[in-house]
Amino acid sequence: MPTNMISKVLEKVVLPPDVAPRVKAGAASRTSVLRNPNMQKLQKGYLFPEINRKREAHQKKYPEAKVISLGIGDTTEPIPRIITSAMAEYALALSTPEGYQGYGPEPGQKTLRKAIAEKVYPNMGIRDTEVFISDGAQCDIARLQMLFGRDVTIAVQDPTFPGYVDNGVIMGQTGDADESGRYGRIEYMRCAPENAFFPDLSLVPRTDVIFFCSPNNPTGHVASREQLQQLVDFARRNGSIVVFDTAYAAYVSESSPSPRSIYEIPGSREVAIEISSFSKSAGFTGVRLGWAVVPDELLYADGSHVAPDFDRIVCTCFNGASSLAQVGGLACIGSEEGAEAVRKVVRVYKENARLLVETFESLGKEVYGGVDSPYVWVRFPGRRSWEVFGEILEKTHVITVPGSGFGPGGEGFVRVSGFNNRDRVVEACARLRNFLA
Numbered sequence: 359m360p361t362n363m364i365s366k367v368l369e370k371v372v373l374p375p376d377v378a379p380r381v382k383a384g385a386a387s388r389t390s391v392l393r394n395p396n397m398q399k400l401q402k403g404y405l406f407p408e409i410n411r412k413r414e415a416h417q418k419k420y421p422e423a424k425v426i427s428l429g430i431g432d433t434t435e436p437i438p439r440i441i442t443s444a445m446a447e448y449a450l451a452l453s454t455p456e457g458y459q460g461y462g463p464e465p466g467q468k469t470l471r472k473a474i475a476e477k478v479y480p481n482m483g484i485r486d487t488e489v490f491i492s493d494g495a496q497c498d499i500a501r502l503q504m505l506f507g508r509d510v511t512i513a514v515q516d517p518t519f520p521g522y523v524d525n526g527v528i529m530g531q532t533g534d535a536d537e538s539g540r541y542g543r544i545e546y547m548r549c550a551p552e553n554a555f556f557p558d559l560s561l562v563p564r565t566d567v568i569f570f571c572s573p574n575n576p577t578g579h580v581a582s583r584e585q586l587q588q589l590v591d592f593a594r595r596n597g598s599i600v601v602f603d604t605a606y607a608a609y610v611s612e613s614s615p616s617p618r619s620i621y622e623i624p625g626s627r628e629v630a631i632e633i634s635s636f637s638k639s640a641g642f643t644g645v646r647l648g649w650a651v652v653p654d655e656l657l658y659a660d661g662s663h664v665a666p667d668f669d670r671i672v673c674t675c676f677n678g679a680s681s682l683a684q685v686g687g688l689a690c691i692g693s694e695e696g697a698e699a700v701r702k703v704v705r706v707y708k709e710n711a712r713l714l715v716e717t718f719e720s721l722g723k724e725v726y727g728g729v730d731s732p733y734v735w736v737r738f739p740g741r742r743s744w745e746v747f748g749e750i751l752e753k754t755h756v757i758t759v760p761g762s763g764f765g766p767g768g769e770g771f772v773r774v775s776g777f778n779n780r781d782r783v784v785e786a787c788a789r790l791r792n793f794l795a
């Protein structure tokens with residue numbers, strides 16, 4: 359490829375400041391290695407680095423401003439002591455001959471797999487051997503995409519968490535993106551207030567894999583039992599696999615009739631993989647721990663099992679989750695005190711989300727989510743999301759996330775997150791009231 363073409367391609371990439379290389383793109387190269395064309399298809403880097411760039415530029419412009427981030431979905435509450443104590447004890451024991459442990463079983467510690475099967479999936483028939491412990495749901499999305507390979511077709515909710523699409527692009531499952539940001543060969547299932555955040559499945563063409571997230575990031579919508587039954591029936595009719603992401607399941611209230619797991623739906627074991635995480639419940643975004651459930655009944659077209667292939671991917675590409683993180687995970691769900699400590703953290707974020715909903719509603723805004731979810735989804739009719747993001751930042755020094763970053767269907771919305779400490783959320787609500795009133 360001629361050097362000027364290479365530099366054009368490289369210029370398309372927006373790198374966040376901390377990974378921006380010192381050497382200018384297009385400089386004379388010592389290698390003749392061509393860039394993976396799939397990397398070239400990815401748009402504008404990842405959403406959050408782009409937001410970080412804008413935040414840094416804003417902070418430079420207003421050095422005195424106290425910027426409040428209600429943007430990135432990172433947790434802020436400390437991890438409960440009952441969980442860190444268990445991890446600390448285990449960490450110290452690693453320094454003794456009796457307590458030292460090296461590699462563990464690649465799919466995870468038996469005790470944790472069993473605890474997840476029993477506590478997260480009571481009466482759903484999930485066996486411990488069907489649970490694969492991981493370093494988080496994001497990483498499982500990448501490993502599942504590797505499992506499916508380049509040739510599958512995928513469908514995603516629109517808007518949705520960008521990980522499903524971006525990993526599909528990297529795998530080579532897609533064509534190029536068009537002007538609106540839609541990639542060729544992906545089915546975008548519009549989920550908007552007008553359709554109760556659930557697509558009319560009679561209009562959705564068959565795909566091999568359907569990524570579906572509930573409670574949804576970014577809309578905060580929790581799919582109802584009827585909607586999920588439709589999804590499972592649709593997958594069964596079409597011979598598709600549903601990858602059901604329950605990273606926010608802990609936010610679904612005890613009193614809610616909506617399922618926390620796809621395995622509450624009859625017929626799902628033959629068509630669904632579930633991925634989940636300790637990130638947003640226990641604050642393990644940095645500790646890193648999650649899991650995937652691949653049921654024994656899930657088979658490929660030729661009748662062979664999917665689970666052994668996933669096990670192979672886990673063994674080959676991963677080698678298992680950190681033993682320290684797994685001890686923490688067990689402390690979260692292995693005892694009632696641990697589980698209650700986690701519920702307490704979740705209640706903090708849910709109350710934050712409630713305050714945000716109340717603020718936007720009192721200003722007459724159209725607001726969704728924020729009840730069984732940490733995310734609040736606010737509509738600004740006729741406006742572009744990035745423009746609203748910029749205006750809110752400029753006037754209130756509050757970071758939100760432009761809805762269009764989650765897919766073309768997010769245009770006209772911003773996502774506001776309850777992940778921050780109470781004082782900052784209260785302060786952000788006051789600033790938003792002043793600005794939007």
Ligand code: PLP
Nearest residue numbers: 494495496519575605635637648
């Ligand atoms: N899935 C969804 C829907 C998410 O919103 C996120 C993180 O924001 C993830 C997965 C990634 O979670 P983890 O920290 O477990 O990798």
